Amino acid sequence: MPFLTALVALVGAVCLLDLVLTLGVMRKLREHAAVLARSSAAGGADRPPMLPAGEVAAPFxxxxxxxxxxxxxxxxxxxxxxxxxxxxxxxxxxxxxxxxxxxxxxxxxxxxxxxxxxxxxxxxxxxxxxxxxxxxxxxxxxxxxxxxxxxxxxxxxxxxxxxxxxxxxxxxxxxxxxxxx
CATH class of the missing domain: 3.40.30.10 (Glutaredoxin)
Structure with missing residues:
Protein backbone atom coordinates (compact mmCIF):
# COMPACT_ATOMS: atom_id res chain seq x y z
CA MET A 1 0.00 0.00 0.00
CA PRO A 2 2.80 2.54 0.72
CA PHE A 3 4.15 1.85 -2.79
CA LEU A 4 0.79 2.71 -4.37
CA THR A 5 0.54 5.91 -2.30
CA ALA A 6 4.02 6.98 -3.39
CA LEU A 7 3.21 6.23 -7.02
CA VAL A 8 0.01 8.30 -6.91
CA ALA A 9 1.92 11.17 -5.26
CA LEU A 10 4.61 10.99 -7.96
CA VAL A 11 2.03 11.01 -10.78
CA GLY A 12 0.29 13.98 -9.11
CA ALA A 13 3.60 15.88 -8.87
CA VAL A 14 4.39 15.21 -12.53
CA CYS A 15 0.90 16.40 -13.55
CA LEU A 16 1.29 19.54 -11.44
CA LEU A 17 4.69 20.25 -13.03
CA ASP A 18 3.17 19.71 -16.48
CA LEU A 19 0.38 22.15 -15.65
CA VAL A 20 2.84 24.83 -14.50
CA LEU A 21 4.95 24.42 -17.64
CA THR A 22 1.87 24.53 -19.89
CA LEU A 23 0.70 27.75 -18.25
CA GLY A 24 4.16 29.25 -18.77
CA VAL A 25 4.13 28.34 -22.45
CA MET A 26 0.64 29.81 -22.85
CA ARG A 27 1.81 33.08 -21.25
CA LYS A 28 4.79 33.27 -23.62
CA LEU A 29 2.55 32.60 -26.63
CA ARG A 30 0.22 35.42 -25.56
CA GLU A 31 3.21 37.78 -25.25
CA HIS A 32 4.48 36.69 -28.66
CA ALA A 33 1.04 37.23 -30.23
CA ALA A 34 0.96 40.74 -28.76
CA VAL A 35 4.38 41.54 -30.23
CA LEU A 36 3.25 40.27 -33.64
CA ALA A 37 0.05 42.32 -33.43
CA ARG A 38 2.04 45.48 -32.62
CA SER A 39 4.41 44.74 -35.52
CA SER A 40 1.50 44.21 -37.90
CA ALA A 41 -0.22 47.39 -36.70
CA ALA A 42 2.99 49.30 -37.40
CA GLY A 43 3.00 47.91 -40.94
CA GLY A 44 5.73 45.35 -40.34
CA ALA A 45 3.96 42.15 -41.31
CA ASP A 46 2.05 43.55 -44.28
CA ARG A 47 4.85 45.61 -45.79
CA PRO A 48 6.58 44.17 -48.83
CA PRO A 49 10.24 43.20 -48.42
CA MET A 50 11.29 46.10 -50.69
CA LEU A 51 9.94 48.89 -52.88
CA PRO A 52 6.98 47.66 -54.91
CA ALA A 53 6.94 47.63 -58.71
CA GLY A 54 6.53 51.11 -60.13
CA GLU A 55 8.48 52.90 -57.38
CA VAL A 56 11.84 54.53 -58.09
CA ALA A 57 14.89 53.71 -55.98
CA ALA A 58 16.54 56.55 -54.14
CA PRO A 59 19.91 57.57 -55.58
CA PHE A 60 22.74 55.26 -54.55
Missing part, protein backbone atom coordinates in the same frame (compact mmCIF):
# COMPACT_ATOMS: atom_id res chain seq x y z
CA UNK A 61 26.47 55.10 -55.10
CA UNK A 62 28.61 52.07 -54.35
CA UNK A 63 31.74 50.31 -55.50
CA UNK A 64 31.70 46.68 -56.58
CA UNK A 65 34.32 44.15 -55.54
CA UNK A 66 36.28 44.84 -58.75
CA UNK A 67 36.56 48.51 -57.78
CA UNK A 68 34.05 49.72 -60.39
CA UNK A 69 31.43 52.33 -59.43
CA UNK A 70 27.79 51.29 -59.23
CA UNK A 71 25.03 53.88 -59.08
CA UNK A 72 21.39 54.35 -59.94
CA UNK A 73 22.30 56.98 -62.54
CA UNK A 74 24.74 54.60 -64.27
CA UNK A 75 22.12 51.93 -65.01
CA UNK A 76 22.02 51.38 -68.77
CA UNK A 77 19.07 49.03 -69.12
CA UNK A 78 17.10 46.46 -67.20
CA UNK A 79 19.18 45.20 -64.31
CA UNK A 80 18.53 42.13 -62.17
CA UNK A 81 19.35 42.86 -58.51
CA UNK A 82 19.61 40.32 -55.71
CA UNK A 83 20.16 40.95 -52.00
CA UNK A 84 21.82 38.30 -49.84
CA UNK A 85 23.45 37.86 -46.45
CA UNK A 86 25.98 35.22 -45.37
CA UNK A 87 24.01 34.65 -42.15
CA UNK A 88 20.72 33.99 -43.98
CA UNK A 89 19.70 30.35 -44.54
CA UNK A 90 16.97 31.36 -46.99
CA UNK A 91 19.61 33.24 -49.01
CA UNK A 92 21.61 30.04 -49.38
CA UNK A 93 18.46 28.19 -50.50
CA UNK A 94 17.56 30.83 -53.11
CA UNK A 95 21.11 31.28 -54.43
CA UNK A 96 20.89 28.56 -57.16
CA UNK A 97 17.74 30.16 -58.61
CA UNK A 98 19.38 33.57 -58.68
CA UNK A 99 22.54 32.16 -60.27
CA UNK A 100 20.48 30.47 -63.02
CA UNK A 101 18.42 33.60 -63.68
CA UNK A 102 21.53 35.78 -63.65
CA UNK A 103 23.31 33.54 -66.15
CA UNK A 104 20.33 33.79 -68.52
CA UNK A 105 19.60 37.50 -67.95
CA UNK A 106 19.85 39.67 -71.10
CA UNK A 107 22.97 41.81 -71.06
CA UNK A 108 25.02 39.33 -69.07
CA UNK A 109 27.08 40.08 -66.00
CA UNK A 110 27.00 43.86 -66.58
CA UNK A 111 23.22 43.89 -66.10
CA UNK A 112 23.18 41.79 -62.92
CA UNK A 113 23.94 43.18 -59.48
CA UNK A 114 24.34 41.10 -56.32
CA UNK A 115 24.36 42.99 -53.03
CA UNK A 116 25.74 41.13 -50.02
CA UNK A 117 24.67 42.62 -46.72
CA UNK A 118 27.42 41.60 -44.34
CA UNK A 119 27.46 42.50 -40.68
CA UNK A 120 30.59 43.28 -38.77
CA UNK A 121 32.76 40.17 -38.62
CA UNK A 122 30.72 38.24 -41.20
CA UNK A 123 32.74 36.59 -43.95
CA UNK A 124 31.15 37.36 -47.32
CA UNK A 125 33.90 35.71 -49.39
CA UNK A 126 31.96 32.50 -50.18
CA UNK A 127 28.96 34.47 -51.45
CA UNK A 128 31.22 36.92 -53.29
CA UNK A 129 32.99 34.04 -55.05
CA UNK A 130 29.76 32.25 -56.03
CA UNK A 131 28.04 35.39 -57.29
CA UNK A 132 31.06 37.00 -58.95
CA UNK A 133 30.87 34.82 -62.05
CA UNK A 134 27.40 36.03 -63.06
CA UNK A 135 27.03 39.42 -61.37
CA UNK A 136 28.75 42.57 -60.27
CA UNK A 137 29.02 42.15 -56.50
CA UNK A 138 28.72 44.89 -53.88
CA UNK A 139 29.40 44.10 -50.22
CA UNK A 140 27.90 46.60 -47.79
CA UNK A 141 26.65 46.72 -44.19
CA UNK A 142 23.03 45.73 -43.51
CA UNK A 143 20.36 48.29 -44.45
CA UNK A 144 22.74 50.78 -46.04
CA UNK A 145 23.61 51.88 -49.57
CA UNK A 146 21.71 50.05 -52.28
CA UNK A 147 19.52 48.14 -49.83
CA UNK A 148 18.47 51.41 -48.19
CA UNK A 149 17.78 53.01 -51.60
CA UNK A 150 15.41 50.14 -52.44
CA UNK A 151 13.93 49.98 -48.92
CA UNK A 152 14.94 46.33 -48.49
CA UNK A 153 13.45 44.92 -45.28
CA UNK A 154 13.92 41.19 -45.81
CA UNK A 155 16.45 38.83 -47.32
CA UNK A 156 16.79 37.33 -49.82
CA UNK A 157 15.05 39.89 -52.04
CA UNK A 158 15.15 40.27 -55.81
CA UNK A 159 14.01 42.82 -58.35
CA UNK A 160 14.52 44.11 -61.86
CA UNK A 161 15.28 47.83 -62.25
CA UNK A 162 14.99 49.82 -65.46
CA UNK A 163 17.54 52.39 -66.61
CA UNK A 164 15.91 55.10 -64.44
CA UNK A 165 16.06 53.01 -61.25
CA UNK A 166 12.35 52.20 -61.31
CA UNK A 167 11.40 48.79 -59.94
CA UNK A 168 9.93 46.95 -62.93
CA UNK A 169 9.38 43.60 -61.21
CA UNK A 170 10.02 42.05 -57.83
CA UNK A 171 11.10 38.46 -57.30
CA UNK A 172 13.16 36.30 -59.61
CA UNK A 173 12.25 35.96 -63.28
CA UNK A 174 12.09 32.17 -62.87
CA UNK A 175 9.51 32.61 -60.09
CA UNK A 176 7.13 34.09 -62.69
CA UNK A 177 7.71 31.44 -65.35
CA UNK A 178 4.67 29.29 -66.06
CA UNK A 179 4.93 25.80 -64.64
CA UNK A 180 4.13 23.01 -67.11
CA UNK A 181 1.01 21.05 -66.22
Missing amino acids: DAVDTAGEPVSRDALTGRTLVGFFSPSCDACTERMPGFLADAAAFPGGRDRVLAVIAAGEGEDASAYRDRLGGVARVVVEPHRTGIAKALAVRGLPTFCVLDETGRVVETGLPSDRSPVPA
Whole structure:
Protein backbone atom coordinates (compact mmCIF):
# COMPACT_ATOMS: atom_id res chain seq x y z
CA MET A 1 0.00 0.00 0.00
CA PRO A 2 2.80 2.54 0.72
CA PHE A 3 4.15 1.85 -2.79
CA LEU A 4 0.79 2.71 -4.37
CA THR A 5 0.54 5.91 -2.30
CA ALA A 6 4.02 6.98 -3.39
CA LEU A 7 3.21 6.23 -7.02
CA VAL A 8 0.01 8.30 -6.91
CA ALA A 9 1.92 11.17 -5.26
CA LEU A 10 4.61 10.99 -7.96
CA VAL A 11 2.03 11.01 -10.78
CA GLY A 12 0.29 13.98 -9.11
CA ALA A 13 3.60 15.88 -8.87
CA VAL A 14 4.39 15.21 -12.53
CA CYS A 15 0.90 16.40 -13.55
CA LEU A 16 1.29 19.54 -11.44
CA LEU A 17 4.69 20.25 -13.03
CA ASP A 18 3.17 19.71 -16.48
CA LEU A 19 0.38 22.15 -15.65
CA VAL A 20 2.84 24.83 -14.50
CA LEU A 21 4.95 24.42 -17.64
CA THR A 22 1.87 24.53 -19.89
CA LEU A 23 0.70 27.75 -18.25
CA GLY A 24 4.16 29.25 -18.77
CA VAL A 25 4.13 28.34 -22.45
CA MET A 26 0.64 29.81 -22.85
CA ARG A 27 1.81 33.08 -21.25
CA LYS A 28 4.79 33.27 -23.62
CA LEU A 29 2.55 32.60 -26.63
CA ARG A 30 0.22 35.42 -25.56
CA GLU A 31 3.21 37.78 -25.25
CA HIS A 32 4.48 36.69 -28.66
CA ALA A 33 1.04 37.23 -30.23
CA ALA A 34 0.96 40.74 -28.76
CA VAL A 35 4.38 41.54 -30.23
CA LEU A 36 3.25 40.27 -33.64
CA ALA A 37 0.05 42.32 -33.43
CA ARG A 38 2.04 45.48 -32.62
CA SER A 39 4.41 44.74 -35.52
CA SER A 40 1.50 44.21 -37.90
CA ALA A 41 -0.22 47.39 -36.70
CA ALA A 42 2.99 49.30 -37.40
CA GLY A 43 3.00 47.91 -40.94
CA GLY A 44 5.73 45.35 -40.34
CA ALA A 45 3.96 42.15 -41.31
CA ASP A 46 2.05 43.55 -44.28
CA ARG A 47 4.85 45.61 -45.79
CA PRO A 48 6.58 44.17 -48.83
CA PRO A 49 10.24 43.20 -48.42
CA MET A 50 11.29 46.10 -50.69
CA LEU A 51 9.94 48.89 -52.88
CA PRO A 52 6.98 47.66 -54.91
CA ALA A 53 6.94 47.63 -58.71
CA GLY A 54 6.53 51.11 -60.13
CA GLU A 55 8.48 52.90 -57.38
CA VAL A 56 11.84 54.53 -58.09
CA ALA A 57 14.89 53.71 -55.98
CA ALA A 58 16.54 56.55 -54.14
CA PRO A 59 19.91 57.57 -55.58
CA PHE A 60 22.74 55.26 -54.55
CA ASP A 61 26.47 55.10 -55.10
CA ALA A 62 28.61 52.07 -54.35
CA VAL A 63 31.74 50.31 -55.50
CA ASP A 64 31.70 46.68 -56.58
CA THR A 65 34.32 44.15 -55.54
CA ALA A 66 36.28 44.84 -58.75
CA GLY A 67 36.56 48.51 -57.78
CA GLU A 68 34.05 49.72 -60.39
CA PRO A 69 31.43 52.33 -59.43
CA VAL A 70 27.79 51.29 -59.23
CA SER A 71 25.03 53.88 -59.08
CA ARG A 72 21.39 54.35 -59.94
CA ASP A 73 22.30 56.98 -62.54
CA ALA A 74 24.74 54.60 -64.27
CA LEU A 75 22.12 51.93 -65.01
CA THR A 76 22.02 51.38 -68.77
CA GLY A 77 19.07 49.03 -69.12
CA ARG A 78 17.10 46.46 -67.20
CA THR A 79 19.18 45.20 -64.31
CA LEU A 80 18.53 42.13 -62.17
CA VAL A 81 19.35 42.86 -58.51
CA GLY A 82 19.61 40.32 -55.71
CA PHE A 83 20.16 40.95 -52.00
CA PHE A 84 21.82 38.30 -49.84
CA SER A 85 23.45 37.86 -46.45
CA PRO A 86 25.98 35.22 -45.37
CA SER A 87 24.01 34.65 -42.15
CA CYS A 88 20.72 33.99 -43.98
CA ASP A 89 19.70 30.35 -44.54
CA ALA A 90 16.97 31.36 -46.99
CA CYS A 91 19.61 33.24 -49.01
CA THR A 92 21.61 30.04 -49.38
CA GLU A 93 18.46 28.19 -50.50
CA ARG A 94 17.56 30.83 -53.11
CA MET A 95 21.11 31.28 -54.43
CA PRO A 96 20.89 28.56 -57.16
CA GLY A 97 17.74 30.16 -58.61
CA PHE A 98 19.38 33.57 -58.68
CA LEU A 99 22.54 32.16 -60.27
CA ALA A 100 20.48 30.47 -63.02
CA ASP A 101 18.42 33.60 -63.68
CA ALA A 102 21.53 35.78 -63.65
CA ALA A 103 23.31 33.54 -66.15
CA ALA A 104 20.33 33.79 -68.52
CA PHE A 105 19.60 37.50 -67.95
CA PRO A 106 19.85 39.67 -71.10
CA GLY A 107 22.97 41.81 -71.06
CA GLY A 108 25.02 39.33 -69.07
CA ARG A 109 27.08 40.08 -66.00
CA ASP A 110 27.00 43.86 -66.58
CA ARG A 111 23.22 43.89 -66.10
CA VAL A 112 23.18 41.79 -62.92
CA LEU A 113 23.94 43.18 -59.48
CA ALA A 114 24.34 41.10 -56.32
CA VAL A 115 24.36 42.99 -53.03
CA ILE A 116 25.74 41.13 -50.02
CA ALA A 117 24.67 42.62 -46.72
CA ALA A 118 27.42 41.60 -44.34
CA GLY A 119 27.46 42.50 -40.68
CA GLU A 120 30.59 43.28 -38.77
CA GLY A 121 32.76 40.17 -38.62
CA GLU A 122 30.72 38.24 -41.20
CA ASP A 123 32.74 36.59 -43.95
CA ALA A 124 31.15 37.36 -47.32
CA SER A 125 33.90 35.71 -49.39
CA ALA A 126 31.96 32.50 -50.18
CA TYR A 127 28.96 34.47 -51.45
CA ARG A 128 31.22 36.92 -53.29
CA ASP A 129 32.99 34.04 -55.05
CA ARG A 130 29.76 32.25 -56.03
CA LEU A 131 28.04 35.39 -57.29
CA GLY A 132 31.06 37.00 -58.95
CA GLY A 133 30.87 34.82 -62.05
CA VAL A 134 27.40 36.03 -63.06
CA ALA A 135 27.03 39.42 -61.37
CA ARG A 136 28.75 42.57 -60.27
CA VAL A 137 29.02 42.15 -56.50
CA VAL A 138 28.72 44.89 -53.88
CA VAL A 139 29.40 44.10 -50.22
CA GLU A 140 27.90 46.60 -47.79
CA PRO A 141 26.65 46.72 -44.19
CA HIS A 142 23.03 45.73 -43.51
CA ARG A 143 20.36 48.29 -44.45
CA THR A 144 22.74 50.78 -46.04
CA GLY A 145 23.61 51.88 -49.57
CA ILE A 146 21.71 50.05 -52.28
CA ALA A 147 19.52 48.14 -49.83
CA LYS A 148 18.47 51.41 -48.19
CA ALA A 149 17.78 53.01 -51.60
CA LEU A 150 15.41 50.14 -52.44
CA ALA A 151 13.93 49.98 -48.92
CA VAL A 152 14.94 46.33 -48.49
CA ARG A 153 13.45 44.92 -45.28
CA GLY A 154 13.92 41.19 -45.81
CA LEU A 155 16.45 38.83 -47.32
CA PRO A 156 16.79 37.33 -49.82
CA THR A 157 15.05 39.89 -52.04
CA PHE A 158 15.15 40.27 -55.81
CA CYS A 159 14.01 42.82 -58.35
CA VAL A 160 14.52 44.11 -61.86
CA LEU A 161 15.28 47.83 -62.25
CA ASP A 162 14.99 49.82 -65.46
CA GLU A 163 17.54 52.39 -66.61
CA THR A 164 15.91 55.10 -64.44
CA GLY A 165 16.06 53.01 -61.25
CA ARG A 166 12.35 52.20 -61.31
CA VAL A 167 11.40 48.79 -59.94
CA VAL A 168 9.93 46.95 -62.93
CA GLU A 169 9.38 43.60 -61.21
CA THR A 170 10.02 42.05 -57.83
CA GLY A 171 11.10 38.46 -57.30
CA LEU A 172 13.16 36.30 -59.61
CA PRO A 173 12.25 35.96 -63.28
CA SER A 174 12.09 32.17 -62.87
CA ASP A 175 9.51 32.61 -60.09
CA ARG A 176 7.13 34.09 -62.69
CA SER A 177 7.71 31.44 -65.35
CA PRO A 178 4.67 29.29 -66.06
CA VAL A 179 4.93 25.80 -64.64
CA PRO A 180 4.13 23.01 -67.11
CA ALA A 181 1.01 21.05 -66.22
